[in-house]
Amino acid sequence: MKIIAPTNNKGGVGKTKVSVLLAEYLSKVLKKRVLAIDFDPQCNFSQRFLQMEIDPASPEGKIPPLHPDYNPDEENGDWDGRGSIADIFYNQSGTIPYPTYIENLDIMPAHAAKLLEAEGVRKSEVVEKVHKQIGKFLESSDVQSAYDVAVIDTAPSKGPLTVSVIKAATHIVIPSVMEEQPIQGIYGMLQLWMQESFRRQETRPLELIGILPNMFRQINLHKEMLESLRANEAIKKYVMPFELGQRAVFAELDAEGAIPKTVFDLPDSNLAKQEAIKVCKYITERIFAND
Amino acid sequence: MTKKRRFGISQSLNQGFSETINAAENNVGSVRFEVIALSRVETDPENPRDLLLTVEDLRQGTFKNNKDKLAEYEKLQSLAETIKRKGLMNPVVVYRHGERYRLVAGERRFLASIIAGKEDIQARILATKPPSLDLRLLQWIENTEREDLSLKERMGNVKSIINEYRKEKGEIELTATLLKELTGISLPQASCYMSVLQAPSDIIAAIIEGRINNLDKAAYIAKIKSTEVRLKTLKACLDGSSLKQLHALVESEQKVLQKKPIITNRKQGRVAQRVNMGVTNKPDVIKKIIQVVTQQAEYSSHSRHFDGVDWKDYSHVTQAFRKFIELLEREVGTQ
Numbered sequence: 001m002k003i004i005a006p007t008n009n010k011g012g013v014g015k016t017k018v019s020v021l022l023a024e025y026l027s028k029v030l031k032k033r034v035l036a037i038d039f040d041p042q043c044n045f046s047q048r049f050l051q052m053e054i055d056p057a058s059p060e061g062k063i064p065p066l067h068p069d070y071n072p073d074e075e076n077g078d079w080d081g082r083g084s085i086a087d088i089f090y091n092q093s094g095t096i097p098y099p100t101y102i103e104n105l106d107i108m109p110a111h112a113a114k115l116l117e118a119e120g121v122r123k124s125e126v127v128e129k130v131h132k133q134i135g136k137f138l139e140s141s142d143v144q145s146a147y148d149v150a151v152i153d154t155a156p157s158k159g160p161l162t163v164s165v166i167k168a169a170t171h172i173v174i175p176s177v178m179e180e181q182p183i184q185g186i187y188g189m190l191q192l193w194m195q196e197s198f199r200r201q202e203t204r205p206l207e208l209i210g211i212l213p214n215m216f217r218q219i220n221l222h223k224e225m226l227e228s229l230r231a232n233e234a235i236k237k238y239v240m241p242f243e244l245g246q247r248a249v250f251a252e253l254d255a256e257g258a259i260p261k262t263v264f265d266l267p268d269s270n271l272a273k274q275e276a277i278k279v280c281k282y283i284t285e286r287i288f289a290n291d
Numbered sequence: 292m293t294k295k296r297r298f299g300i301s302q303s304l305n306q307g308f309s310e311t312i313n314a315a316e317n318n319v320g321s322v323r324f325e326v327i328a329l330s331r332v333e334t335d336p337e338n339p340r341d342l343l344l345t346v347e348d349l350r351q352g353t354f355k356n357n358k359d360k361l362a363e364y365e366k367l368q369s370l371a372e373t374i375k376r377k378g379l380m381n382p383v384v385v386y387r388h389g390e391r392y393r394l395v396a397g398e399r400r401f402l403a404s405i406i407a408g409k410e411d412i413q414a415r416i417l418a419t420k421p422p423s424l425d426l427r428l429l430q431w432i433e434n435t436e437r438e439d440l441s442l443k444e445r446m447g448n449v450k451s452i453i454n455e456y457r458k459e460k461g462e463i464e465l466t467a468t469l470l471k472e473l474t475g476i477s478l479p480q481a482s483c484y485m486s487v488l489q490a491p492s493d494i495i496a497a498i499i500e501g502r503i504n505n506l507d508k509a510a511y512i513a514k515i516k517s518t519e520v521r522l523k524t525l526k527a528c529l530d531g532s533s534l535k536q537l538h539a540l541v542e543s544e545q546k547v548l549q550k551k552p553i554i555t556n557r558k559q560g561r562v563a564q565r566v567n568m569g570v571t572n573k574p575d576v577i578k579k580i581i582q583v584v585t586q587q588a589e590y591s592s593h594s595r596h597f598d599g600v601d602w603k604d605y606s607h608v609t610q611a612f613r614k615f616i617e618l619l620e621r622e623v624g625t626q
Contacts, residue, residue, distance in 0.1 A: 127326060183300055187307050194315035201418065202320045221298050228299035234309040 002149045002287050003138060004171045004209075007192075010185030011156030014175045014214035016044045017250055018279075019153035024262045025280035027105035032148040035097060037085050038110035039134070039161050045153035046109030048254060049100040061112025067096060086114030088137045089129065095137070101261060106147075119160050130160040135168035149287070158188055166196050171207045171287050175214040175244075178225035186211055208238055209286045212279065216243035242278045247271070324382045326411050327392055332385060332401060335393040335420075342398060349405050364406070370399060371406035379404065382413035384429060386420045395421065396429055424455040428474065442487075442504045449474075449484050483510035491518075492588040493525060508534050516622065518589055520544045568616070574608040581615050593618050 006018040027034040038045040043062040052062040070081035085108040087095045097106035176182040266273045344363045354360035383397025467482035490513035515521040585594035600611045
């Protein structure tokens with residue numbers, strides 16, 4: 001199973017958008033069996049596919065809706081009818097993915113409070129309790145046999161949750177706006193990638209697909225920053241040859257009740273769709289390059 | 292009009308990118324540290340061990356009945372104390388062996404962690420057991436950083452590297468340059484090791500007894516050709532002289548040797564260029580001379596030349612004596 005994660009410790013660079021595009025492209029266009037996983041306590045990735053609910057216990061956080069398979073009249077043991085990826089940290093059975101509007105695409109939503117709590121473990125326990133957990137979950141035979149690819153959206157941090165994803169991933173993409181602070185964020189992620197590479201077995205490397213110039217505008221700042229990245233001998237082969245433009249349509253698709261729901265259902269003449277296909281094709285060809 | 296500004300990433304970030312990417316690309320798998328349960332770690336029964344103390348001894352307390360094991364236990368206490376307080380500084384190296392892990396390097400750290408009451412240990416995990424030579428080199432690298440290793444242990448390490456190397460590559464003559472290339476130590480250091488490896492038995496004995504722990508001193512003394520001067524210097528070393536003091540001692544001794552008149556009343560006539568060894572009709576005299584000399588540690592390696600001599604045969608003994616003088620000339624001449 002392939003595990004791809006867009007990562008960047010700077011927020012607002014389009015990690016969730018890339019996760020959404022990849023999950024949709026892989027399942028809808030390539031017909032792969034895809035498990036989307038939301039590892040960001042902000043729950044935006046989950047919200048894209050599910051109607052998340054407000055957590056009555058902590059008003060700022062969101063919780064997943066009741067699972068469609070849940071029947072409150074039946075005997076359910078301890079299950080409260082909601083499942084999230086955070087359950088892997090609490091040894092709860094019943095980490096059941098939710099179906100989405102795309103047939104081959106399931107999602108394990110985030111649970112804001114539980115994810116934040118999981119990340120708050122003592123430092124001495126972090127390796128066992130957080131770093132290894134998502135990897136263990138993805139290695140389980142149930143998950144391995146049900147899916148071809150997992151797409152994991154990460155939080156804008158270099159904290160234990162992100163480290164956990166990096167440890168489990170087979171591929172990472174670093175989306176970044178071509179501006180000073182997000183580019184500093186690229187550096188942070190390259191450091192994580194380097195540290196993880198040191199620890200990997202050579203037979204199971206963590207492949208950096210590349211840096212994706214995102215929310216790209218035809219302004220000097222973006223163009224020259226990109227040019228200057230490509231001028232660096234070491235990094236230039238990791239700068240993807242395509243950009244994703246700053247387009248209102250991506251935000252419009254996220255709106256509730258948007259029709260169509262995905263960029264891939266737009267007409268072929270649509271520029272956003274053309275760009276999205278180019279970028280997704282580039283990334284997925286690399287994910288499956290050795291198959 | 293202001294000058295149009297060009298945007299770009301800073302010099303330091305540029306450098307950071309290059310360094311990070313190069314490091315990541317060139318070092319995949321170089322530091323695979325993991326935390327593994329101590330109960331799953333064992334020493335490798337196929338490898339010679341440095342210590343007598345075993346895990347079972349520690350778990351069952353049986354080391355207390357054995358003087359040597361108790362001494363080892365006490366030596367490990369301070370390491371155990373550091374591990375208790377600050378954790379392990381350097382992870383041990385293991386390889387997978389079925390469900391368990393076998394130690395490649397870090398025997399002391401492993402045992403000290405058990406003494407410290409730890410449940411698990413940080414380890415670098417190799418997928419398979421490294422070939423013997425690599426294993427020796429790995430252990431060497433692990434050990435070069437250690438200050439508590441005795442010269443005896445260091446020499447033991449060098450010897451096992453040489454042995455493994457010979458097993459792999461055949462009986463190649465070992466030079467300081469080759470030792471340097473194998474282990475990465477400096478050439479002067481390598482040549483010190485070589486000198487000590489070939490040292491006369493009195494120095495070797497002092498090293499084994501742990502009375503000399505300084506490589507430079509041992510090498511220096513080993514290189515002294517004159518037995519008399521060497522023994523004096525060795526004694527001074529054992530009495531605690533510094534390397535500088537040893538140098539001074541040897542220098543003064545050699546001056547004395549040079550000044551010592553050998554022939555006091557030279558006769559007139561042509562200056563003698565060589566010594567006449569004389570003639571004897573008792574071959575046993577020659578036998579005695581050769582035996583007495585080759586019994587000395589520094590010439591003992593030559594005794595093999597005289598194993599097959601027929602001491603009743605005059606011409607055979609003459610040949611042997613010529614050979615003997617030739618060998619001694621070679622040794623003494625280089626002083």
